[in-house]
Amino acid sequence: MIAIIDYGAGNIRSVQNTLKRLGVDSTLTNDPALLMQADKVIFPGVGEASFAMNQLRQYELHRVIPSLTQPVLGICLGMQLLCHFSEEGGIQTLGVFDTNVKAFKPILNVPHMGWNSCTPENSVLFRGIDPTNDFYFVHSYYAELCAETIATCDYILPFSAALQKDNFYGVQFHPEKSADIGATLIQNFLEL
């Protein structure tokens, strides 16, 4: 069973729709027991970090998510919440990835919005994907580069387009909104 964490923040249905198009059933849930049983967990998110953290706390998910042992994919805000600290609201986040989330300085337009390429390192998540492929990004905050960065994007400055630590994966872009190339990445995650 694929579980999609439903914590009342943003557009999560698009992730479920993408899975459906790949022929995969999924469950939207905020139930810790269901999340722990799932084969894989997708942690989506569009929205504001402190609002989202409050939602997670309501359902005890701030304790459950970091303790998961199956493959977990954080998307956009989901990835950022897996980092240590976010300048968005100035809050401690879940602390899985050893990096912090900062606000873009508006040297160029903020949000960073639209299709951009990234340079993936050798990761199964990016199998069949190369630096000429574009993903859809929409974000005003970014995760700093760190040892767990598995793909780098350059906008205003180089930042983490994807992170991985043990069973935890995170992508800053929206694979569920990145046409066929995004579906390839999600398929790679499902095959882990």
Next chain:
Amino acid sequence: MLKKRIIPCLDIRDGRTVKGINFEGIRDAGDPIELAKRYVEEGADELVFLDITATNDKRKTMCSLVEKIAAEINIPFTVGGGISSLEDARAVIQAGADKVSINSAAIRRPELIREIADPFGKQCVVVAVDIKEIDGDWYVFSNGGRQSTGLNAIEWCRKVATFGAGELLLTSMNSDGTKAGFSLEITDRIAREVTIPVIASGGAGSTQDFAQLFTQTKASAGLAASIFHYREVAIPQLKTELKQLNIPIR
């Protein structure tokens, strides 16, 4: 490198795609879902759906259509038309829209921009601004371009950005439907006034018009409707030609 976006816009009335000229004289342009799927296949970067009658008819946006669109397409899309409260926005986002576009409601009550941006993030909030040049100055119009607000276009766009909009959808009423090119000068002035992306709309008739938009202004995206609906400009060919001009295009 961040790419310039090509955005087909589908004006929706009673569940059908329609197209008017200079905001009037509506004609039918087909089934929105079929059209949307065709655009995704052709390489459109994003889609915008505007319920053009919603504001005047006081109707709420079409959530069931939004659900169907979300099930079918895998690129981002914006939904607008008649969104006048946080609850309206929430309904459309929960139906599957990535962004909501607000226009007249933001003019009536600019705080609405922040009310939607707070829970959903500013990237969810597109503020559509319909502008018209009168005696050398640009002014904002509301209610589908029918009502003059007296607001100065540049000042309003600046204000919208400070109220927390994630993006501006700027339509030049003077150019809309003319196929004579975007209103380049005002688009560039506004795009330089704000640090959020500007989608230029109104006037696209050819590849050359998009080329000028992306080389002569700071706009992040170009939006058009009928030229794509009726295949006067084919998106794959448009994107190939823009790439040949070294414009960053997906």
